[in-house]
Structure formats: structure tokens, C-alpha cells
Amino acid sequence: MSRAALLVLADGRFPAGGHAHSGGAEAAVKAGRITSAAGLEDFCRGRLHTAGLVAGALAAAAVLGVDPRQLDAAADARTPSPALRSAARRLGRQLLRAARAAWPSPELDALGVQFPKGAHQPVVLGVAARSAGLAPEDAAYCAAYESVSGPATATVRLLSLDPFDATGVLARLAPELDRVADRAVAAARRALDEGVDALPAASGPLLEVAAEWHAAWPVRLFAS
Amino acid sequence: MHLDHTHDGPTAVSADAHRRDGSRRALRIGLGGPVGSGKTATVAALCRALRDELSLAVVTNDIYTREDAEFLLREAVLPPERITAVETGACPHTAIRDDISANLEAVEDLEDAVGPLDLILVESGGDNLTATFSKGLVDAQIFVIDVAGGDDIPRKGGPGVTTADLLVVNKTDLAPYVGSDLARMAADARTQRAGLPVVFQSLRGETGVADVAAWLRERLVAWSA
Numbered sequence: 470m471s472r473a474a475l476l477v478l479a480d481g482r483f484p485a486g487g488h489a490h491s492g493g494a495e496a497a498v499k500a501g502r503i504t505s506a507a508g509l510e511d512f513c514r515g516r517l518h519t520a521g522l523v524a525g526a527l528a529a530a531a532v533l534g535v536d537p538r539q540l541d542a543a544a545d546a547r548t549p550s551p552a553l554r555s556a557a558r559r560l561g562r563q564l565l566r567a568a569r570a571a572w573p574s575p576e577l578d579a580l581g582v583q584f585p586k587g588a589h590q591p592v593v594l595g596v597a598a599r600s601a602g603l604a605p606e607d608a609a610y611c612a613a614y615e616s617v618s619g620p621a622t623a624t625v626r627l628l629s630l631d632p633f634d635a636t637g638v639l640a641r642l643a644p645e646l647d648r649v650a651d652r653a654v655a656a657a658r659r660a661l662d663e664g665v666d667a668l669p670a671a672s673g674p675l676l677e678v679a680a681e682w683h684a685a686w687p688v689r690l691f692a693s
Numbered sequence: 694m695h696l697d698h699t700h701d702g703p704t705a706v707s708a709d710a711h712r713r714d715g716s717r718r719a720l721r722i723g724l725g726g727p728v729g730s731g732k733t734a735t736v737a738a739l740c741r742a743l744r745d746e747l748s749l750a751v752v753t754n755d756i757y758t759r760e761d762a763e764f765l766l767r768e769a770v771l772p773p774e775r776i777t778a779v780e781t782g783a784c785p786h787t788a789i790r791d792d793i794s795a796n797l798e799a800v801e802d803l804e805d806a807v808g809p810l811d812l813i814l815v816e817s818g819g820d821n822l823t824a825t826f827s828k829g830l831v832d833a834q835i836f837v838i839d840v841a842g843g844d845d846i847p848r849k850g851g852p853g854v855t856t857a858d859l860l861v862v863n864k865t866d867l868a869p870y871v872g873s874d875l876a877r878m879a880a881d882a883r884t885q886r887a888g889l890p891v892v893f894q895s896l897r898g899e900t901g902v903a904d905v906a907a908w909l910r911e912r913l914v915a916w917s918a
Contacts (some may be wrong), residue, residue: 484792489782563794626783688758692780 486563491623491691496679521616525653529605531595544589552684562587568597723826726837728819738902740770785818822851847881
């Protein structure tokens with residue numbers, strides 16, 4: 470294995486479709502909940518400790534070898550919004566394509582056969598990390614970071630926010646990212662023995678509600 | 694591309710010329726160019742010109758709406774199931790060049806749903822002069838500019854003008870009204886493009902999209918050979 474594979478997988482330019490999604494930031498901007506770097510930080514903190522934690526645990530569990538079908542069902546159960554489920558599956562399918570090119574493996578091929586229209590993105594992320602020889606911690610970090618880096622990049626475009634301020638927000642969240650990744654991996658290890666019910670089920674209801682609202686807009690910059 | 698590739702994988706990961714079942718996939722042609730140069734009008738005209746002789750489909754990449762897809766639907770140039778809109782997150786050139794995964798899915802899903810197809814037109818959202826399509830997404834690309842955007846655009850060059858497989862200079866009927874020198878545009882394009890073809894077109898004129906349609910037919914013959 471090569472730890473440097475994590476840099477490839479976590480790179481914002483990894484061609485897996487993330488650039489077209491705002492992680493809920495577009496709806497939050499329109500609703501007036503993000504108007505500044507401070508608002509972005511609050512939004513990202515909320516998303517990190519809810520959607521980010523769940524995604525990190527799902528990804529880490531996939532690295533540990535928990536059955537992707539069970540993890541995908543667990544992700545569905547933790548995603549009430551049909552719009553978010555659909556976005557997560559689209560992103561999972563796109564990530565699978567890139568991962569199969571980067572780290573070809575029978576497990577990634579099997580995932581494509583089981584889920585021709587895509588598994589939830591964090592599940593694919595975990596199997597991709599596993600195929601790249603990475604550790605559960607790596608996948609958890611990757612998922613948790615994506616949960617905040619996506620909204621930060623999108624907000625730079627949506628509000629013409631100063632990109633240095635947006636990067637500062639991400640840097641200030643780093644210690645919390647460490648803690649979320651630790652909790653995600655601990656939960657994933659429990660899931661190995663106790664089943665997927667041991668995975669966290671933290672949710673941000675406003676993210677789910679706003680995703681449904683956003684999906685119905687006729688004019689928008691981001692797909693979710 | 695992958696001439697010795699086996700086709701037992703669940704999905705193609707690249708621009709493989711064959712589909713999963715081993716059949717040859719549709720020819721994919723990208724149409725890019727600045728905002729308002731007439732990409733969607735050209736796509737609509739091509740659909741009308743070719744739909745009776747070919748099985749075709751269209752993927753649009755709008756910047757922030759489904760407007761281009763809806764225009765094509767309203768004009769009824771193709772049945773709705775043959776038109777797909779891809780959302781690009783404010784960044785059309787990313788979706789056609791740097792991260793083509795959503796567009797690849799759209800073309801593959803179209804072939805699965807309404808195939809077999811001969812031709813898929815992938816239209817970019819209006820962008821700048823550097824926006825070109827990835828070779829992983831399309832087999833050839835058309836760059837559409839117009840005379841009203843300034844007759845110095847061919848001279849300025851840029852990847853779209855210099856490297857596109859076909860350069861279309863659109864709206865030639867407007868040239869006298871905006872003071873554009875078509876002869877100068879043609880000479881500059883020749884200099885920039887080292888022998889690559891250029892079509893001057895007015896969709897309001899008698900020939901309409903015929904030259905571009907003829908170029909596409911040649912491409913199709915080469916693709917299916």
C-alpha cells in the first residue's frame with residue numbers, strides 16, 4: 470500500500486463528479502443561512518458532525534470489510550430525503566468509475582454489478598480506499614473532509630466569498646475533523662461485530678428538508 | 694483505444710469504442726463555444742437534418758438551468774427520452790474536460806435506454822475560448838463562434854479555435870450589421886488551424902446547417918468503417 474494514495478483519493482480534482490454538488494450550501498445561501506465566512510463555518514460544523522460523521526463511519530466500515538449491501542441499506546435508512554439519496558447514488562456511481570480506473574479491483578467491479586445505478590457515495594469511497602490499500606482512518610478522514618470542503622468551495626462561487634476566508638474555515642475545523650474521524654472509525658469497528666446498527670445515525674433535518682426544496686428549483690447552479 | 698480490451702466488466706471506465714455487449718457504441722460529438730454563439734440552434738438544426746436517417750440523442754450541459762434542454766424539447770427536434778440535461782455546478786468546462794463522469798453516465802444511459810444509437814451530440818454550456826472537450830468523452834468536437842462576437846476571435850486563437858476538429862463561424866447573415874470582415878475571419882482561421890476545416894454558416898440562410906451535417910456524415914462513415 471501507499472499512504473500517498475490518500476492524497477489522490479482526497480484531491481478536490483479527483484474526477485468523481487463532486488464539483489457539481491454544493492452539499493446543501495446552495496439552499497442554505499438562498500435561505501439566508503449562509504451570508505458570510507462565519508455562516509459558512511457554522512454550516513460546515515453542523516454538516517461535519519451529522520452527515521460527515523455518518524459518511525465517515527460508512528466509509529471506514531467498508532474498508533474494514535463490512536458487506537457493502539448492508540452498508541448501502543444503512544445509508545438509505547440514515548438519509549430520509551429522496552433527493553439526497555439520489556444525489557448520493559449518482560455520486561457513488563461517478564466515484565466508482567474513477568476508482569475503477571485508479572485502483573482496479575474485483576471488489577470495485579462487484580460493486581458495479583450489485584449497484585448498476587450507484588451505491589451511496591461513502592460506501593463506494595470505502596471500497597475504493599480498501600482497493601487503494603488505505604486504512605479505515607484514511608477513508609473516514611476523506612469522507613469527513615469532503616462533507617465540509619464541498620460546501621466551502623460551492624460558497625466561494627455562490628457568494629463570491631473570499632477564497633482565503635473559506636480556506637480559513639476549513640483549517641479551523643481541522644481539530645474537529647480529527648475527532649469526527651476517530652468517532653467514525655470506532656463506530657465502524659463496533660459495526661464489524663455488532664452489525665450496521667452500531668453505526669452513527671446523526672442527522673441534520675434542515676439539510677434533508679432543504680435538499681427537497683432545492684431539488685424542485687427550476688434554476689440552480691448545483692445539482693444538490 | 695483499448696483494442697485488446699475484454700468486455701466483461703460491469704461498466705466501461707473510459708472512452709472504449711465498444712459497449713459492454715461488444716457492439717460498437719455511438720459516435721460522440723462535442724459542441725462547445727462562447728455563450729450565445731448558436732450551439733443550441735445548431736444542435737436543433739442538426740437534429741432536424743439527421744433524425745430521419747440516423748438514430749441520435751443529445752446531452753446538454755447548462756450552466757444554471759435546464760434551458761437548453763427545454764428549448765430542444767419545446768422545438769420537438771427529438772423525442773424527450775433522447776434528450777438529457779447534465780448539471781455542471783457553475784463550471785461547464787469542468788464537466789466536459791476535467792471531470793467527465795456525469796457526461797459519460799448520461800451518454801451511456803441514453804444508449805441503454807433508447808439505443809442502439811448512431812450519434813450522440815454533447816453540447817457544452819456557453820464558456821470561454823479555452824473550453825474544449827476531453828478525448829475521454831467525445832470522439833471529435835465542433836467549436837461554434839459567431840461573427841457578432843467580434844471578427845478578431847479567430848486571430849486571437851485559443852484551444853477551441855485552433856484545435857477543434859471543426860470550427861463553425863455562425864450568423865454570417867449578421868456580418869454587414871456588426872461590421873465583421875468574413876474574409877479576414879476566414880484568413881485568420883486558416884492561419885490558426887493548420888488545415889483543419891472551417892464552416893461559415895447562417896442558419897437563416899438557404900444552406901442552413903447542411904455543411905456541418907455533411908461533415909458529421911463523413912465522420913460517421915469513418916467511425917463505422
